[in-house]
Amino acid sequence: MNGLLCYCRQGFEPELAAELTERAAQAGIAAYARANRNDGYALLLGEDGAAMQRALPWRDLIFARQKLRLLAELRGLDPRDRITPLLAALEGAGRFGEMWIEHPDSDEGKPLAGLARSFGNALRPALRKAGVLTAAADARLPRLHVTFVRGDHAFASSADPRDGAPWPLGIPRLKLLPDAPSRSALKLEEALLSLLDEDERARLLRAGMTAADLGAAPGGWTWVLIRHHLRVSAIDNGPLRQHVLDSDLVEHLRADGFHWKPTQPLDWMVCDMVEQPRRVAERMATWIREGWCRHAIFNLKLPMKKRWDETRLCLDLFAAQAGKPLTVRARQLYHDREEITVFATPR
Known part of the structure; x- marks a missing residue:
């Protein structure tokens, strides 16, 4: 796939899609957005994913919690072997310095947290054996993101660590201290x-x-x-x-x-x-x-x-x-x- 995958707050997918479409048009890039309300993410699709990544810096986006460059969409994954099709999809994609297995922050996505954890434990050694993932984290290389939207449906994407949120799901985990006057x-x-x-x-x-x-x-x-x-x-x-x-x-x-x-x-x-x-x-x-x-x-x-x-x-x-x-x-x-x-x- 050529394009971007961006996470957002559930319910704001149309706003994110409109923002991505407009910003791409302003940059002279032919692209269209694909989004469904309450999915927690939107896609921006076109012919040149690299150009989209350069033209839409994460810091400039308002409704995107995270911005990723799409590598592949995997549908119909067999629960008995999700690793083989993912390795095939990543062939020729280069090496990655880190890997995050994620899911949308949505009602449908949150139950996938357990799958993401277990799949990450199985996938990490397979990627290292295939030479796709470095043995130790390397922030100089792109980061691999595998985003499950259903048990049999996932996206493979890459992130430039300098051009994206430094937190899984794009969410900083902040703790409300006891003496804080309010959650605000x-x-x-x-x-x-x-x-x-x-x-x-x-x-x-x-x-x-x-x-x-x-x-x-x-x-x-x-x-x-x-x-x-x-x-x-x-x-x-x-x-x-x-x-x-x-x-x-x-x-x-x-x-x-x-x-x-x-x-x-x-x-x-x-x-x-x-x-x-x-x-x-x-x-x-x-x-x-x-x-x-x-x-x-x-x-x-x-x-x-x-x-x-x-x-x-x-x-x-x-x-x-x-x-x-x-x-x-x-x-x-x-x-x-x-x-x-x-x-x-x-x-």
Whole structure:
């Protein structure tokens, strides 16, 4: 097969398919998407899989948790011997430095976790014996992915470790600590991990930097920021958890986060308020345009229909009204639901 296999949140397959199709067309690549709602993945098919892989970097994709280059689709697999047809499909595909056996993060895919584990234990030595997989993990080589969508139906794909999620299924496994004020803390933790690279995290999250958390209650995002030793103005008419308030890095201001503005420029602004996405995009652009903050992370709550169209519109609106060159990255995170998370920083 020629094309890409991308994982996504269950129920967002049409949005992923629309995004892949549009981005391929913008790159001048003839391709079409294949997706079924609730499958947890979408395919982008065409004549030149290598061109698609180059033209659609994983970091630029919003609804894709993982991006893989398709090698083969295997249907009608015999449960007594799935290894032989897979080895045949991989003939001439080169060597791989690592192997992941996966399944979609969907209602139909999750029961395949046991099969994935047992098959991986059987396949690994067979691949090494055939010279397809290195004896030890080698990040310089492509990574082999075998994705079971049913017991008798799988895809074989490859990943460039530099151009894809570094976590199985594209899901970072984060633990909610006991003192986290709410589960929303995981959203910001994942955003910092997924949308910023290691160098950016070191440069942009330094002790003593200042931040505003708009709509802060009960304090999940503020809690994440003070764990990075930032000084935070937590803006919300609602209450914050007492242990967050007890930090000498937090000032709680009872005000409407949608209208409050700082008296002096801040390093960061974060926002997870429930509001119409276009209204949020415009307000976030005002913060950047007026110089009230340098860097921002905010969520856009998407409507039930035409979610890809609304995503494009809101991101275009934000970029146009911000009034200055920005690097903007957006993704539907694992800990997001009907929303996407956006990171913006000066270019």
